[in-house]
Amino acid sequence: MSLFGTSPDESSVAATKSRLSLFDDDVPTPGSKSSLFADDDNGAGGSPWGIPTPKKAGRGELIKTLLPASDVPDTYIDTFDNILKDGDSAGGKISPAGITKVLSAAKLGADEQSRIMSIVSPSGEATLDRNEFNVLLALVGLAQEHEDITLDGVDERRKNLPVPKLPSLVSTTPLAGVSELAAKPPQRPTTPPTAPQEIQSKPQTLRKPSMDFPESDDPWGSPAMHRGHAHETDIPKTNGTPKPASNGAHEPIRTTSNFTTASRESTNGNGASNRDSDAPTTVSSGVWGSYDGNSNASFANTAATTIGGEGFGGAGDDGDRTEPPRRSFGGGRIAGGPEETVIITLLPEKEGMFMFQHHNYQVSNPRKNSRVVRRYSDFVWLLDCLQKRYPFRQLPLLPPKRVGVNGNHLAADSTFIEKRRRGLSRFSNALIRHPVLSQEQLVIMFLTVPTELAVWRKQATISVQEEFVGKSLPPGLEDSLSPTLEDLFDRTRSGVRRSAEIYINLCNLMDRLAKRNEGLAADHLRLSLSLQSLTDASIDTYATDTNDVPLLNEGLQATAKHVSNSQSLLEDEARAWDQGVLEDLKRQRDSLVSMRDMFDRRERYDKDNIPYLERRIQSNESRLVTIRGKPEGLIKPGEIEKVTDAIIKDKQSIVAQHARGVFVKECLRDELINFQQTQYHVSRWNQDWAQERVKYSELQADNWKQLHEELDAKQLPTPPPPISPPSQHLRWQTKFAMPPTPKQRQDLNQFMILTGTTERIATRYLKGAGWKLEAASDSYFAQANSAGMPAKDTSGTLTKLFDKYRDEDQDEANTAGVEGTMTYLGDLEVNMENIEVLVPLEIIQAPVVGEMTRQGFVDGWKALGLDTVDKQKAYVAEQVKLLPNDPALFKRVYRHTFVCAREAGAKALKVEEALIYWGMLFSPAGRPWATATINWFELWSEFLQSKWTKSVNKDMWNQTLEFANKSMQDESLSFWSEDGAWPGVIDEFVAYVKEKRGLPEPMETD
Template sequence: MFNAPRTRPQGSFAFNSQTSSSTPNLTSSYDPLAFNDQDPWSTAPSPSYTPPTYASTPAPAPPPPAATSGSGGPSSNGNSGTGGIIDEDRLSSIYQLALEAVDPYGRGEGGISLTAAGRVLRSSGLGSSEIERIINIVSSNKPRITRLEFHLALLLVGLSQEGEEPSIDRAISRKHNPPVPSLNLDSITSTGPSSSLSTSAPINADPAPSSHVSDHTSSPSTNSSHYVPPTFPPPTRTSPPPPPPAPARRLSADPWSTTVPTSPPIPTLAPLPSHSHSYPSSLVAAPSTGLKGGLLAIDKWWEKEMRIRVTLVPEREGRFLNKWTVYGVEVVRPGEETGGVHRRYSEFTWLWETLLKRYPFRCIVGLPPKRLGADGSFLEQRRRGLSRFLNFVVNHPTLKADHLVQVFLHEPNLEAWRKSTPISLEEESKGKGLSEREEMEVPGDLEDKLAIARRLLTPKVHSWSNIVTIFERHSRRLEALGADSSRFAMALSSLVEASSETWKGGIPVNAVSGWGGEERERDELGEGVREGLKRVGRSFEELAVGADQRSQQLLLVTLEALKSERDLYLAFRDLFLRHDRLSLDPVSKLQKKIELAQQKVLAVQATKKPNFEAEVDKIAGQIEAAQAEVAGWMARRGVIRSIMWSELAFLLHPRENTMVTLAFQQFAREEATYSQEVELVWRRLEEGLETMPLEG
């Protein structure tokens, strides 16, 4: 069922489609447009980025035989085992440490940028021509390499350091005894290359899925949208001054209304549970009512959002063929190591399904799909989707107060807890009613507002899907530019090495006249040109590192923010589908039943048969029971209307506007800074080449 192809949405969404609330793949927030026009439910391999080719670009050479995992079968990156080059079980720890230095959270499942891989290889101390040769072996005109290609490059480095030829044949011969490369990883994780093109703000390899791009006044340690990854150099400049803070918004029952209450209630957030893993017995009771007033009840709510980091655990769990991918889930707290828990995809599914049953009329972001035989690229995409889902849940005004969410975040053995603890699946609106004040807070034209919101979902989903696709293409082009700049810098360095000796330097100065010593002629012109080429190479390396950093920031922060905005509208589309299906009730049938019973009472009273009073009492009891049932269903209608109003006014409206504002504010600010730093590199190079000689 998971591999059945889906049709791409065309123009509009049919809100009467039959969506199952028990299958995350049917209401997933993923859209085919987000996967480069490939459907994640199809049986085709996961998409990987291929840079555009131009008329002046030679066709790429065929890749080397694929490296394989220890089993000799297909690797987790989707490479089929054709040469059996690498047995990952035999690799020393330096291979894993190098991988974590360039990709601490994805563990290489989504690939490693060529620029970052080049920095690791240069830390080996090999010459530029040797590094360029190794890069060309493992990658041909690609901006990214797979995890196994990265390991192959390190293996070739080890061969070269041992004095052997770095080739595929030698790598195969050392499969059972791979060399241990000598790398200076401190130069990568601590200082990195000298470059003015540091990222304008530390980026996050696990961005907040709720499309939150933090206010730039926040400290990196307090914001999971920004953390300092060990692969990238630290900033060498100060951030631009922050704009004046926006005035705090006051709570209003209707965000479209011009009336503002004089003293709005500002409830406080419930504290997180302790780490004793002791949870209240109310788990078996009804769902939580959450925070009244939604996001608007919290002053500057976007600065107070909780952060969850989802990572891929390197080692899969299970036995033999029955193994599964495990995700690390960690609550990010400022200045505190909170540890974390391991969760399977099926446990994410359990949380998603349980929340849907308890809160069917709340907006809940869908889960990424499941695929049999998923490769590394798909797993990385799924990790990011799970991160967006979980961060949305923990920042939802109502869902975050559900104790099941806290259990999911903190319980070490969730499987055992589920077996020993009864869980209520009672619907949030069941058995509840609204007070007179709560009924008055729901606008009378709510149905019209919901109809407008529903009508606007189709163009918004379509537009945001296109925005995500185009922005990812833009970010990938910048990554490819960084890879080409790195290749260009390596080629220049190889040229400088090859030009270290010249024919002119080998001729004695006075060889013709026959007098004097063996003093050799100095090639001042060649030395000056080589020095200029070194400057050009260093500048291109700075540009490569800067482009790689910037592309990763765009992909891991800005793109995830845009995807979260898209996910929000897809979640509301699914909410309307559930509302159409689950809000139906038997009130009309019950009222008709009551009317018939009342007519029957009149008929029985008219006949005045013996003991007719007993029959009238019996029918009257049935009428009272039906009327009580009608009252319960009518109360449920009121609660559902209140919930839908809350989701529309206090969740969708503030989130869809505030999040996109923050995202594009930071994007524009960082793009301006990045452009200035690129210009600075070219200005310095221009000044440095002024002394490059034209003649000797």
């Protein structure tokens, strides 16, 4: 059964088999004789993602064919021949005495020797032929390197087999003298001479890694797309960076878990490198990360660049060298082909418990027909892994996450969720456009594995290492780098910083322009509706003579229709800006900010301690000379070896750190070459935006031109001759009262719902109170009580209604718990994720969120005279609509939010919880705390999260609203002074804002 879905059919087994895996293989017990290799036959169930099933058949044949003589280093062959010459043979096979001699020379423990023998001789046979002996040596090498002693481990290392250390069977290299250990400055490697033509690698049988795909040049490709094609031999890759194998085949090293172990250069018994060390080594000129000399593919068809070298440049080759297949730009991507796109879709259903729910996103690639479901935290995990592995590359940006508790984005409205979805789309597309990151196995798995990522991460053992770990410096690479690279890096970093700030402002300005277009479209709609309403009043307005009214109405209707058309065009244009040029600007902004972050990471992480190591080497050398100058009897055993090992390790560390510095420079140079392409994206968004402006300008012009032609074609009424002014008596007769305004009409309807009176009585009370709803309602009820008018008693009905939502078994007598409260709020049809839920909680004076009391419920609705859910629902809906425009109502809801948001018995709110409720209150559904140029709530959130560590008390909560109201009226903060009575947190926030905005004379605070 496959771990990640349906296993492939038999025809695809051979193409998808691999010997590299993300997963650590369990150490087999003596009773378990099977592994992934039991699937080498053509039987069913050969999914590379499947969990191995125990099989015992075929183990002996597997060992005999696993490591043929053509696939092993020379040391394996020499060791076999030496043992045969020593007489430890039986019929051309190694006898038990020879096996014992090998295990003794390896100095392995009894358990390790028993494990090895149980694998190579499962049937109890005591002799081994050449192929079986090769497996024995490979297992011994794995044991000495402290890796798992399994056939899986041997097969994973078959292109980079370990060389066992057998000092009693092969000669060793003498210890280096003092002169050889002398401190030397880092030497630039030189290109070795061309090897003889006859020394070539033997033919290899390449096996595809499990993390790769049938076409190594395109790991995103489908196997069906390449059947029947005649491609050249593929070279498996790991993270897009090939490396020469130690046993004669060019093969990638493993870099995470089973596929990320650092490679080791195999040596023979005489200390010389294996046959590959004599093979010609070419300078890396591959565009992305081919630091080991396996690629000469240059950037942009090896065209000369201003950065130095030949594209990614290495030294030129002789033209006579034997090279492995070259790796093209980006690990085999075809330049000029269709651009890969990833589509991020927000799934409508949420997952998780109430108040702790999260959104899911479908990540799909139409070209590859892959669909996976991921959540926001999965993207965060992926970026964290990429930052550890590729700190010196241009990593894309993730959109911010809204403040929440345990991943529950309480304050996230639909607008923010859509912005985050677009940000995730930009992040994913930037990944697959990057020539190195797109080849990273974690990225491929993230975009293709259909299993939930949290489950997949538990199954996989992932140890992310920096991409330069274990790499040796290729000859000529350092010479190929331009000496002016550092100046270029500094100049580019300065320009990127300035451009990033400008693009951030451009995105804000374009967003405001799009929103203004939406507002202009809304005003056009109101204008069109008003013109249409005007036609209804025309017949009464011109009742004196109605002959020309039909013509007049036709002109008004034509104008209203074209105004409505203009409104539709404005909405389309605003939508096009939002989805087009604004996204293009954000893409360019993200690219610049990611480059800025890359340079910042280099400043933090590109450091070494080479001067310190050189001083320590000199000290150890002096000490070594002193020790050797002593008589033999005074030298402690092992003292010379200890000092010598310290000198060797320090020199190796210097070489590794020096090589890492060169790799970092090459990596940054490559990233700059890739970043250079963004200038064409700038040209494209300018052209697209100009085309959009021309398109909608022409459509608007055509619309108004059609209106002008229609009005000219109509025979509109001509002005009549002037008439004499009306008499005083006529003016008195036509005098009438002004109708209420829309705001007064809302107050009138609310007063009628509240009191149950007629429109005439409601109008009289509201006019008497100056159209103040609260004062008018108080006056009405006060006069009703003083006059002895029978008031409607709703206590009994409200009590029964409250008991309907109370659980008699779990809730107290006068309290409704979380379940009943949530049910009641659901009946009121309020949105429980924004400010709407706070309105009914204020009316019933809920003590905490998720609980209501009988007294608060009855008293609150009794004062309003609303005793049914339908009336209450209508009243709450009306209050929600009034909330943004009614400061008194908003203030009541705001202040009660502090009461119900606190935990039972607490006097203050935690900053994290306060930010959640502030986000609900200052959202578009409430009263946004923002002005034309400043988003005050974002600044307030940043300030509290970075500067404020205390809790939020009642005074700070109330004063925040007062400061918010004043700051929205005067964004220059001229109302604030150091001698004012504002709380200390407000004073510190003002200083923070002035410092961030660059205003003069920021306040100094302790």
